[in-house]
Amino acid sequence: MEQAPPDPERQLQPAPLEPLGCPDAGLGAAVGKEAAGAGEEDSGVDTMTHNNFWLKKIEISVSEAEKRTGRNAMNMQETYTAYLIETRSVEHTDGQSVLTDSLWRRYSEFELLRNYLLVYYPHIVVPPLPEKRAEFVWHKLSADNMDPDFVERRRIGLENFLLRIASHPILCRDKIFYLFLTQEGNWKETVNETGFQLKADSRLKALNATFRVKNPDKRFTDLKHYSDELQSVISHLLRVRARVADRLYGVYKVHGNYGRVFSEWSAIEKEMGDGLQSAGHHMDVYASSIDDILEDEEHYADQLKEYLFYAEALTVRTFSLKGMTTKLFGQETPEQREARIKVLEEQINEGEQQLKSKNLEGREFVKNAWADIERFKEQKNRDLKEALISYAVMQISMCKKGIQVWTNAKECFSKM
Amino acid sequence: MGTLGGAGLAAAVAASRARTLGMEGERRASQARSSGLPAGGADGDSQGGSAPFPGSSGSSALLQAEVLDLDEDEDDLEVFSKDASLMDMNSFSPMMPTSPLSMINQIKFEDEPDLKDLFITVDEPESHVTTIETFITYRIITKTSRGEFDSSEFEVRRRYQDFLWLKGKLEEAHPTLIIPPLPEKFIVKGMVERFNDDFIETRRKALHKFLNRIADHPTLTFNEDFKIFLTAQAWELSSHKKQGPGLLSRMGQTVRAVASSMRGVKNRPEEFMEMNNFIELFSQKINLIDKISQRIYKEEREYFDEMKEYGPIHILWSASEEDLVDTLKDVASCIDRCCKATEKRMSGLSEALLPVVHEYVLYSEMLMLPEEIGKLEDKVECANNALKADWERWKQNMQNDIKLAFTDMAEENIHYYEQCLATWESFLTSQTNLHLEETSEDKP
Numbered sequence: 001m002e003q004a005p006p007d008p009e010r011q012l013q014p015a016p017l018e019p020l021g022c023p024d025a026g027l028g029a030a031v032g033k034e035a036a037g038a039g040e041e042d043s044g045v046d047t048m049t050h051n052n053f054w055l056k057k058i059e060i061s062v063s064e065a066e067k068r069t070g071r072n073a074m075n076m077q078e079t080y081t082a083y084l085i086e087t088r089s090v091e092h093t094d095g096q097s098v099l100t101d102s103l104w105r106r107y108s109e110f111e112l113l114r115n116y117l118l119v120y121y122p123h124i125v126v127p128p129l130p131e132k133r134a135e136f137v138w139h140k141l142s143a144d145n146m147d148p149d150f151v152e153r154r155r156i157g158l159e160n161f162l163l164r165i166a167s168h169p170i171l172c173r174d175k176i177f178y179l180f181l182t183q184e185g186n187w188k189e190t191v192n193e194t195g196f197q198l199k200a201d202s203r204l205k206a207l208n209a210t211f212r213v214k215n216p217d218k219r220f221t222d223l224k225h226y227s228d229e230l231q232s233v234i235s236h237l238l239r240v241r242a243r244v245a246d247r248l249y250g251v252y253k254v255h256g257n258y259g260r261v262f263s264e265w266s267a268i269e270k271e272m273g274d275g276l277q278s279a280g281h282h283m284d285v286y287a288s289s290i291d292d293i294l295e296d297e298e299h300y301a302d303q304l305k306e307y308l309f310y311a312e313a314l315t316v317r318t319f320s321l322k323g324m325t326t327k328l329f330g331q332e333t334p335e336q337r338e339a340r341i342k343v344l345e346e347q348i349n350e351g352e353q354q355l356k357s358k359n360l361e362g363r364e365f366v367k368n369a370w371a372d373i374e375r376f377k378e379q380k381n382r383d384l385k386e387a388l389i390s391y392a393v394m395q396i397s398m399c400k401k402g403i404q405v406w407t408n409a410k411e412c413f414s415k416m
Numbered sequence: 417m418g419t420l421g422g423a424g425l426a427a428a429v430a431a432s433r434a435r436t437l438g439m440e441g442e443r444r445a446s447q448a449r450s451s452g453l454p455a456g457g458a459d460g461d462s463q464g465g466s467a468p469f470p471g472s473s474g475s476s477a478l479l480q481a482e483v484l485d486l487d488e489d490e491d492d493l494e495v496f497s498k499d500a501s502l503m504d505m506n507s508f509s510p511m512m513p514t515s516p517l518s519m520i521n522q523i524k525f526e527d528e529p530d531l532k533d534l535f536i537t538v539d540e541p542e543s544h545v546t547t548i549e550t551f552i553t554y555r556i557i558t559k560t561s562r563g564e565f566d567s568s569e570f571e572v573r574r575r576y577q578d579f580l581w582l583k584g585k586l587e588e589a590h591p592t593l594i595i596p597p598l599p600e601k602f603i604v605k606g607m608v609e610r611f612n613d614d615f616i617e618t619r620r621k622a623l624h625k626f627l628n629r630i631a632d633h634p635t636l637t638f639n640e641d642f643k644i645f646l647t648a649q650a651w652e653l654s655s656h657k658k659q660g661p662g663l664l665s666r667m668g669q670t671v672r673a674v675a676s677s678m679r680g681v682k683n684r685p686e687e688f689m690e691m692n693n694f695i696e697l698f699s700q701k702i703n704l705i706d707k708i709s710q711r712i713y714k715e716e717r718e719y720f721d722e723m724k725e726y727g728p729i730h731i732l733w734s735a736s737e738e739d740l741v742d743t744l745k746d747v748a749s750c751i752d753r754c755c756k757a758t759e760k761r762m763s764g765l766s767e768a769l770l771p772v773v774h775e776y777v778l779y780s781e782m783l784m785l786p787e788e789i790g791k792l793e794d795k796v797e798c799a800n801n802a803l804k805a806d807w808e809r810w811k812q813n814m815q816n817d818i819k820l821a822f823t824d825m826a827e828e829n830i831h832y833y834e835q836c837l838a839t840w841e842s843f844l845t846s847q848t849n850l851h852l853e854e855t856s857e858d859k860p
Contacts, residue, residue, distance in 0.1 A: 226736060236732075244726050247722050261704045264697075268693075388744070389847055393844070395840045396844065399836045402832075410827060410830065414819070
């Protein structure tokens with residue numbers, strides 16, 4: 001296999017642009033072309049080796065975040081954060097990495113990339129983005145988007161998003177994704193030129209149609225139930241976790257008051273003075289230790305949130321045509337809307353002629369979608385298990401710190 | 417001090433010292449006698465309510481007597497809802513020594529190098545409802561080997577009013593000594609129900625402490641009113657209360673009156689300002705520590721309440737996951753165990769630290785009073801060792817008590833974190849073992 005940096009012509013297939021009039025054929029074509037392009041069976045499992053290989057070739061990191069000011073579409077001044085994306089290629093022989101690309105992107109560009117992927121890979125579970133605004137905050141944590149801790153966690157989330165795409169057997173080969181990493185200027189225009197917004201509606205109709213075949217696949221119904229439940233339980237868990245964090249913060253911080261009072265008291269006590277003073281110091285240490293502890297827990301919460309967003313996306317994708325189009329279209333221009341309506345009218349006319357091939361292609365679609373869902377499920381089980389274990393590790397660390405501090409304090413008290 | 421006052425004061429001191437010595441002699445004699453007592457303890461035949469332990473019919477007789485007595489000074493009308501009579505009776509019951517001899521080996525001693533021979537417990541709060549009022553009585557059990565007591569065991573019921581009376585008598589009889597504080601009469605912060613379980617339990621613990629402090633005081637322990645308080649039947653106590661102040665208390669009153677009139681004459685050099693300063697600062701600090709400790713308890717309680725909900729969510733989640741069922745259930749059980757450990761930590765705080773700190777808040781409130789500060793200054797200035805010893809004794813106790821209370825709190829926290837650590841570590845181990853099992857299964 002090649003050692004050189006990815007060759008866009010060879011390794012990445014441009015997302016296929018099927019003719020406007022044949023939404024269903026387009027779907028089939030999309031799947032088919034990807035399979036052909038990969039040169040191997042697109043079953044999600046066989047491509048793993050290729051996928052790992054791909055990962056070895058490229059290192060992606062979102063290494064910095066920077067505050068910027070600029071003018072928005074309505075010529076008003078706005079402040080936003082830009083993120084530096086660095087891509088390195090790893091030389092196979094000596095493991096050295098060379099910086100090949102580096103550019104700045106803002107959150108809205110990530111959103112655009114994701115929306116594009118959603119349209120062109122309807123059978124793939126596309127990774128979610130980190131939250132746009134801070135949710136499930138416990139009260140001491142700032143809900144401000146400009147807060148450095150929030151920005152830092154978002155940086156990690158965005159990096160995770162890109163890594164997930166890069167490690168997906170199919171998504172990693174998408175040209176638009178490649179350009180996102182390599183072409184700073186003009187990337188937005190390139191994406192829009194694919195006309196994917198126009199595709200969205202037709203693809204969704206096709207998507208939905210496949211589920212209205214004679215025997216809707218029970219697995220998809222189960223999937224919907226599962227993703228609903230997952231959404232609900234993770235939200236609940238995150239809410240309670242935030243409350244628990246808030247209370248824990250209170251317990252630790254109040255102990256800090258001992259520090260101050262002990263110190264003042266030690267001034268009037270001859271025998272007890274030293275013991276009081278040093279015990280007070282340990283109370284201060286205890287009180288301040290909670291900040292790091294809870295910051296670590298936020299990362300755990302983020303891991304759960306990723307799957308909350310996955311679940312939300314699954315629900316939407318599987319059944320909500322209306323929800324999907326609203327999500328995708330966002331701020332469309334009047335011209336775009338016009339063009340969309342025109343497309344719809346054409347499709348209504350032509351779609352009626354395609355009904356007999358629908359079932360076959362529907363089944364093909366379902367087979368491929370299900371393969372990706374299996375891949376997703378395995379990923380989810382691995383990730384969640386790891387997250388739960390890391391939670392245990394965090395608790396252990398917190399307990400060890402607690403034992404240390406209180407043992408020190410006890411020694412001071414007993415010497416009073 | 418002026419000659420007249422000085423003489424009066426010296427006389428009172430001499431008299432009380434003589435009394436102490438006299439008591440000592442008697443006490444030693446009674447110890448010799450007590451060694452002959454059977455291990456079982458109670459003689460059984462004395463009239464002083466020595467019925468062994470709960471459920472005795474004596475208590476209902478007590479109730480009758482108290483209810484009919486309408487002349488008593490109604491200092492503290494304890495009016496509350498009748499539900500209190502259905503109170504949860506699992507209040508703290510300290511370990512009771514079974515015999516005077518066994519007691520000697522078990523309890524730690526305050527300041528007496530000699531053996532402790534008076535053991536008092538306060539428990540079993542009970543509410544009593546009459547047409548005019550509702551109030552609570554506490555059961556007081558006394559076990560002693562002292563000869564001056566008619567029996568070795570006594571059980572009586574007393575209400576808060578009775579404790580107030582006792583404190584008053586002690587202050588009269590020993591105006592120069594630091595008398596232990598009583599818990600507050602009324603609840604300071606607004607509570608919906610005036611006498612809920614927590615309040616009663618807190619008060620019970622404080623009353624227990626009050627009596628034990630007196631018992632441990634080298635002088636106060638031999639006070640006659642104290643003995644009557646511990647041993648008399650209800651009607652006996654009421655009739656005793658009605659008597660005028662005894663000789664000693666009348667003398668004490670005189671001493672007090674004279675002493676406080678003399679204070680105006682004294683000039684106040686720098687050293688006395690220091691004492692003032694100490695009391696003020698101590699009072700400030702102990703009040704703050706009391707507030708902080710109460711707040712910690714509150715925060716821990718709220719943390720506990722949230723944690724109770726946290727574990728079960730993982731169980732709920734496990735219902736929809738096939739592959740993660742065991743991991744999620746294990747996490748839930750870890751969280752539940754940590755929850756229980758938190759509960760234990762909380763109760764440790766409320767048993768050990770909070771009552772001790774609060775008692776010293778009450779002490780400091782009392783010591784801040786002008787006549788008390790005067791007393792303290794006298795103690796420090798006065799060459800009389802007995803008086804100075806009282807102040808030194810108080811300070812020493814204070815330091816020991818605070819030290820012990822905080823050491824206990826640290827110990828509770830260490831224990832809490834150790835328990836949680838063990839829980840999570842065993843979870844981690846089980847996960848690692850599972851993983852090893854799984855990977856070894858994959859091998860050909």
